[in-house]
Amino acid sequence: MTARKPYRAQRRLYLFRPPAYGRAMFDIKAIRENPKAFDDAWARRGVEPQTARILERDQLIRKAKGMVQEAEAARNAASKQIGLAMREGRKDDAEKLKAEVAGAKNVIAALGTQLEGEQRELHDMLSGLPNLPADDVPHGAGEEDNVELAKWGEPRSFDFTPKAHDDLGEALGQMDFETAAKMSGSRFVVLRGQLARLDRALAAMMLDMQTGEGFEETAPPLLVWPKAMEGTGQLPKFAEDSYSTAEHFLIPTAEVSLTNTVRESILPVDALPKRMTAHTPCFRSEAGSAGRDTKGMIRQHQFNKVELVSICAPEQSDDEHKNMLRCAEAVLQRLELPYRVMELCTGDLGFGARKTYDLEVWLPSQDTYREISSISNCGDFQARRMAARYKAGEKDNRFVHTLNGSGLAVGRTLVAVLENYQREDGRIDVPKALVPYMGGAEIIG
RNA sequence: GGUCAGGUGGCUGAGUGGUUGAAAGCGCUGGAUUCGAAAUCCAGUAUAGGGGCAACUCUAUCGCGGGUUCGAAUCCCGCCCUGACUGCCA
Structure with a gap:
């Protein structure tokens, strides 16, 4: 039995979406004026020149x-x-x-049909194109070309061979992949006892920290319509990475829900920046990652994450981006987990991002740093897709900038705590900052 | 989930097939008046897109999509949302 095959439903959902907002996905006027700038920018992330065919369609x-x-x-x-x-009773004139x-x-009918077809084609063309990287993003082909910006903390030296988090968790009897597999298959886990509590404690601490930074705690829908997924850029390209029901998609990240809170609206300037945070489960089919991280909790179909989203004016977004990076870093520092800050190169940038910082936490069992947070400035890319604007002045409505970042991925943070705080006997020290959230417990096991 | 009633500009609210992109009021902006202000008066005040150097002009939009019609805010169908009643259920 092959469990997962909701593609058909997804395709149906997507085709049934209304064709709204397609034209504004990229600044078509700017493309007309300076196509080379667009092609050059896309080229930096390995995309073929696009403007010729876009402009051809635009002409038509x-x-x-x-x-x-x-x-x-x-x-x-x-x-x-x-x-x-x-x-006037002039019947024959009539x-x-x-x-x-x-x-x-x-x-009208004939031309209208033709026009509709061409507009749809342009929409499909544009909706599948990624964001343009910011000018200062380092050039590169992939992960290996990312640039390390900073390192924090010293990886602990062990006088024994550190175990992997799943070995630790299973030995504690509180991390159970087998039982999860009986009902849900691979890439699911049952946490029990103190580890289940640790997951909640981490999320609670993160939420407290981020709300303290001015991000409003939000409890958004986990199921959203296709247009919301298109708004943040998950659709149309990544439908097979998500789960869906008959009419909804399960959010792969709260970024989708939080960012879409401002869709189709015109915000007053003084509402910006609008900062939100949410602790939600995230659902990912992990379609393209067969065989990667199959062991343990690193890559699950369902995991918890505390997400940060900021909606702001264009001139604020660089500062906002750095601020969110700081807020995410603060969690790792508070937990005293060694990490490094990476700037993604053009080749590793996500679909909707124009600039991204990754936070990678030290995992002793793997003797390496692993991604635990990704903080992206999407510029107006998502705003254009969801018609999110702000009032810059009288008669001057502009697209907002949107940013998102994990603050942090709870599951991976749990992994990091387990591995970095393990004792030789397999018990886990609770990080000092977390003790109050663990009901005073200083040790797990 | 079912039945019924609704969804009109920043807001209130008229409009049930024909110069209605939409009365009126409120709000807002500019001007007149005033020493200044209030009051009053006059004018302006949606969004997106096409054309034009511009003045300007054309198109679309009355929840969303489709249909009927020479013509739709007004009629028909589907969907979304809100309210009331009702069913089932954590």
Whole structure:
């Protein structure tokens, strides 16, 4: 039995979405004025030149639109005449005009179908294109070209061979993959006792810290419509990475829900920056990662995460980005977990991001740093997709900038605590900051 | 989930097939008046897109999508949302 195959539902969902907001996905005027800038920027992240075919389509659309509008204007004018003629009892004049309108209607219908097709094509073209990297993002092909910006803390030296978190958890009898597999398959886990509590304690501490930084605690929907997923950039390209029901997608991150809170709205400037945080489960099918991190809790279909989202004005977003990085770092520092800050190169940037910092925590069993948070500035990329704007002045509505970051991934933080705080006998010291959240317990096991 | 009633501009609210992108009021902006202000008066006040150097002009939008019609805010269908009643249920 192959368990997971909800693709059909997903495709159906996606095709049924209304075609709203497609045209604004990228600044088409800016592309017309300076196509090279766009192609160059895309090239930096390995995307073929796109503007030629975009502009070609744009030309066709504008031409067709002009003709449609002309025909519509003619129809409207004639219709008004008909109304007048009818009122004045000039029946035959009205009939003559009706014939005229019928002609215009044929033109409108024919051109309209063509126009619709072209607009859809442009929409599909644009919606599948990633964000442009910021100018200062280091160039690179992939993960190996990311740049280390900072290192914090000293990896602990063990006088015994440190165990992997799943060995520790299973030995404690509080991390049970086998039982989870009986009901849900691989990449699920049952946590029990102190480890279940540790998961909650970590989330609670993170939430307390982030709300203390001015992020408003939010409890959003976990199931969202396709258009919300398109808004943040999960669709159309990554449908197979997500789970769906008959009409909803399960959020792969609270970024989707939190960012979409401002969709289709025009915010007053003084509401910015709007900072939100949420502790939610996240659901990912991990379609493309067969065989990677199959052991342990590093890569699960379901995990908890405390997410940070900020909606702000364009001129605020760089500062906002650094602030969110600081807020995420603060959690690792408070837990005294060694980590490093990476700046992603153009080749490793996510679909919607124009600049991203990753936080990687030290995992002794793997003798390496592993991603625990990813903090991205999406610029106006998502805002354009969901029509999220702010009032910059009278008659001056502009797209907001959106940022998101983990503050932090709870599951991976639990992994890091287990591995970094393990004792030779397999028990785990509770990080000092976490003791109050663990009901005073200073040790697990 | 079912039945019924609704969804109109920043807000209130008129409009049930024909110059209605939409009355009126409130709010807001500018101007007149005033020493200044209040009051009053006049004018302006949605969004997106096409064309134009510009003045300007055209198109679309009355929850969303589709249909009927020469013409739809107004009629029909589907969906979304709100309220009332009702069913089931954590």
